[in-house]
Amino acid sequence: MGSDIRHSMIILFVIALLAAACGGGAEETTTTTTSTTTTTTTTIAPVDTTEASGAVSGLKGVRGAVVRITSEGSFVDPEEGEVSYSGYGSGFIVDPSGIAVTNNHVVTGAAYLQVYVEGEDEPRNAKILGASECSDLAVIDIDGAGFPYLEWSDDEITAGTEVYAAGFPLGDPEYTLSEGIISKEKADGETRRSSVDSVIEHTAQILPGSSGGPLITSEGRVIGINYQGAQDLNIYRAITRDEAAKVLDDLAAGNDVNSIGVNGTAFVNDEFSGIWISAVKSGSAAASVGIKGGDIITELEGLLLAADGTMSSYCDILRSHDADDQLAIEVLRFDTEEVLEGVLNGDEELTLAFSFAQELGDEVGGGGGVYEYAEVYDDDGILFMMIPTTWADIDGTGWNFEGSIVGNAIIAAPSLDGFYNTWDTPGVFFGASEVLLDETEPGDLLNMWDYSDACVYDGTYDYEDAVYTGAYDLWLDCDGTNTAFVVLEAYPPEEEFVVLIQIQIVSDADLDAFDTILATFDLVSG
Numbered sequence: 001m002g003s004d005i006r007h008s009m010i011i012l013f014v015i016a017l018l019a020a021a022c023g024g025g026a027e028e029t030t031t032t033t034t035s036t037t038t039t040t041t042t043t044i045a046p047v048d049t050t051e052a053s054g055a056v057s058g059l060k061g062v063r064g065a066v067v068r069i070t071s072e073g074s075f076v077d078p079e080e081g082e083v084s085y086s087g088y089g090s091g092f093i094v095d096p097s098g099i100a101v102t103n104n105h106v107v108t109g110a111a112y113l114q115v116y117v118e119g120e121d122e123p124r125n126a127k128i129l130g131a132s133e134c135s136d137l138a139v140i141d142i143d144g145a146g147f148p149y150l151e152w153s154d155d156e157i158t159a160g161t162e163v164y165a166a167g168f169p170l171g172d173p174e175y176t177l178s179e180g181i182i183s184k185e186k187a188d189g190e191t192r193r194s195s196v197d198s199v200i201e202h203t204a205q206i207l208p209g210s211s212g213g214p215l216i217t218s219e220g221r222v223i224g225i226n227y228q229g230a231q232d233l234n235i236y237r238a239i240t241r242d243e244a245a246k247v248l249d250d251l252a253a254g255n256d257v258n259s260i261g262v263n264g265t266a267f268v269n270d271e272f273s274g275i276w277i278s279a280v281k282s283g284s285a286a287a288s289v290g291i292k293g294g295d296i297i298t299e300l301e302g303l304l305l306a307a308d309g310t311m312s313s314y315c316d317i318l319r320s321h322d323a324d325d326q327l328a329i330e331v332l333r334f335d336t337e338e339v340l341e342g343v344l345n346g347d348e349e350l351t352l353a354f355s356f357a358q359e360l361g362d363e364v365g366g367g368g369g370v371y372e373y374a375e376v377y378d379d380d381g382i383l384f385m386m387i388p389t390t391w392a393d394i395d396g397t398g399w400n401f402e403g404s405i406v407g408n409a410i411i412a413a414p415s416l417d418g419f420y421n422t423w424d425t426p427g428v429f430f431g432a433s434e435v436l437l438d439e440t441e442p443g444d445l446l447n448m449w450d451y452s453d454a455c456v457y458d459g460t461y462d463y464e465d466a467v468y469t470g471a472y473d474l475w476l477d478c479d480g481t482n483t484a485f486v487v488l489e490a491y492p493p494e495e496e497f498v499v500l501i502q503i504q505i506v507s508d509a510d511l512d513a514f515d516t517i518l519a520t521f522d523l524v525s526g
Contacts, residue, residue, distance in 0.1 A: 054096050054148040058220045059164065063175045064118045064148040065093045066213060068168040069102060069126075069140075071110035073279055074293065090167030090213030091115070091140065092222065093149045098142035099252055101244070102212030103227050104131045105193060107138050108263040109279020109293070115142050116173065130251030131281075134258040134315035136194040136227050137244060138212075139251040150214060152241050153221035157185050157200060165204035165226055165236065167213025180204030180236070187237065190308075192266045193228055195315035200224045200238045207231065258318045260344060261286040264297070266306035266314065271467055271493055273306040274298040274332065275314050285323075289342050290349035291331060298339075298466065299330035332466045338519050339466050352515070353465075371509050373516055377524070382408045385430055385521040388513050390414055399431035399500075407433030407497070419504060423454065423479040426510040429502040430521055437498045443471065445489045445500050451475045455485060465518065468492055468499060482506075486514070497523075 056065050071087040089106030093099065100115070107113055108131050114123035124143045131138040155161070161182045169176055180203030189196035202215065206226045215224035215238040224238030247257045261284020264275040274296040280287045291297070297305060297314070305314045321327060327344040330353060340350035371388035378396035391412040399409035413419035413427025436445070446460065455475035463470045470490030478485055488501040501521065503514050 054146065056148050056150050056220050059177070059216070059218065060220075061148065062150065062164075062166050062177070062214070062216055062220045065150045066118070066166045066168075066175065067091045067093065067100060067142070068116040068171075068173060069106055069212065070114045070116075070123070070171070071107050072112050072114070073110040088168070088171035088209050089211045090209065090226075092166070092212075092214040093142070093147045094152075094222075096147050096149055097145050098126075098147055099129075100126070100140050100142055101214075101225060101248065102138050102140060103193075103225070104133055104136045104138045104259075105227075105263055105265070105278075106212045107131070107140060108133075108261070108281050113140065115140070117142070117144075117147070118175070128281075130253070130255050130257065131259055132247045132251060132257040133260070133262060133264060134195045134311060134318060135239060135243060135247050137225065137239060137247060137251065139248060150216070150220070150222050152245075153217045153219070153223045155217055155221075155223065157182065157223060157240060157242075159183060159185050161223075162218050163200075163202050163204050163223060164216050164218070165202075165206050165210060165213060165238075166216060167206065167210040167226065169205075169207035169209040171209045176210075178205040183235070189243070190310040190312040191228065191237070192310060194239065195311040196239060196243045198240065199227075199243070200240050202236050202238060203234055204236060205229075205231070205234075206236045256284075256323065258315055259323075260284060260318070262291065262297075264311075264314075266309055266311045267296075268306050268309040272296075272298060272332070273304065273309070275305055275311070285344045288349075289329065289344055289346065290340075291329075292333070294333070296332040297329060298332050299328075301328050371513055371516075373513075376410055376412060378408045378410045380408055382524055383410050383430060383432060383521075384524050385410065385428075386516050386519075387412045387428065388509075391427060391513075399433055401433070401436065406435040407431055413504075423481055423483045423504070424506060426504050426506045426513070428504075428513075428517055429500070430517070431500045432497050432523060433500075434497045437495065440498065442491070443489070445498065446471060446473050446487055449473070449487050449502070451478065451485055454479050463488060463490060467522070470499070 056062055069089045069091050089102060091100045091102035094101055107128055113126045115126045116123050126140045126142045129139045129141050159182050163180055163182055165178045182200055182202050184201035186198035187201035189198045206229045211227050213226050214222045215226055217223055222241060224240050225244060226238045229236030250257050261281035262277050263279040264277050267276050277293055277295045279293045280291055300317050303313055324345050326346055329342055329344050331340045331350055333340055339353040341353040342350040373386045374389045376387050377384050391414055393413055393416045395411040395416060398405040399407040409431035411429045413425055415425055418425030419427030455478040458474040458476050460471055460473050463472050468490040472486055472488040475485040484505040486503050490499045505511055505514060
């Protein structure tokens with residue numbers, strides 16, 4: 001697929017995410033000034049907390065209860081398609097029966113988990129008991145029993161307290177313990193990977209692979225769960241033991257909390273925002289509606305997501321509903337650049353949010369076979385779209401408007417002469433102009449074309465996709481045939497230029513072609 005502006009920007013973002021998401025850790029964060037009020041809370045304890053069952057005492061014994069996790073599975077990369085991967089992260093055992101804590105983003109969506117326990121060369125299998133997307137936490141059950149385990153600290157969370165980050169950064173099988181201090185007691189908990197009241201900000205280095213490992217006190221007790229950081233700023237973050245206490249009992253009992261079953265990260269750019277999905281849990285609400293790795297959830301219950309670059313809006317919605325409530329959802333799918341919509345916990349999978357093939361299938365065309373598609377650019381390499389390979393008569397010289405070139409354009413058809421002069425030849429015009437943006441008002445371009453001498457005017461309708469908004473005129477029964485003609489005027493978010501698309505639809509295959517054109521048209525640059 002072509003490397004248009006919106007595609008390229010997000011591919012760069014996705015590459016950056018993939019460098020950190022599977023292992024958690026090195027990523028930029030924005031810090032805020034927060035209150036230094038401290039709270040002391042006694043949090044969840046393991047099921048059988050006795051010295052005989054292997055509770056760790058002191059820093060030296062911590063390594064026996066910290067585990068290295070590899071998650072085998074796949075995700076859908078927007079450019080490369082489905083790709084196998086082996087992610088890695090850390091975790092820590094909290095019960096001698098093998099119950100361990102880690103991050104949601106380390107394990108959710110994996111086909112299977114392998115856990116390396118201290119002193120063992122061969123990995124053990126583990127299953128996910130429960131996960132929370134909003135807390136970025138998960139509880140797993142490791143095969144076996146009789147493990148050493150960590151206990152939770154009941155010390156106050158105070159700036160300046162000496163802490164240690166334990167784990168396996170970069171997937172290194174060698175246990176690592178890094179030293180630092182709590183630099184902020186209650187940092188902003190609204191981040192790209194979580195939405196909680198507050199998190200600990202500290203200086204004990206974590207890197208990809210450290211995610212899910214414990215942040216511990218000098219006594220070897222857990223005060224937080226590491227999940228992200230910015231190495232260049234020496235700022236690292238951990239979910240506090242108090243926040244973890246709100247969900248871990250439910251997770252250990254086999255329940256997901258504030259989750260639809262995705263491994264997701266919030267993002268925002270100049271054009272749109274949402275929750276980028278790296279993997280989906282089988283059997284989950286997300287999987288049942290057809291969400292796939294590589295999708296972006298752009299709206300939930302009609303609310304735009306991640307406009308501030310955090311999980312906040314997404315998690316506010318989840319917390320306001322029960323797990324089995326029906327929720328309206330909109331998804332941007334990269335491999336087809338389609339906007340899909342549906343209902344979580346409903347009976348059907350996602351469908352196209354707008355499709356001319358669906359809207360006009362009973363009124364237009366008939367037959368026509370199935371097209372194969374190819375990329376096409378204008379002569380300046382500015383405009384891009386996918387068109388049927390049989391539409392091989394192409395003019396990319398520019399947008400000639402009333403005798404002047406006002407912008408870039410692509411015109412394509414099996415025969416341009418037939419497209420211009422008859423109603424039985426399909427084809428498309430796609431133009432973009434800054435000049436006409438200054439010389440016209442919204443709706444003017446639609447009003448410039450009147451086909452009432454040959455066609456029946458069906459009406460003017462609103463248009464919106466993941467990037468462009470505008471309106472289109474629909475003309476039907478042209479020249480007494482089933483041919484339809486559509487004129488679309490649309491604008492990007494900042495309205496830097498105006499787009500005009502005209503397409504002549506003769507057959508059912510042309511309807512599918514129009515959907516493909518609408519899913520792919522864009523500017524490559526400039």
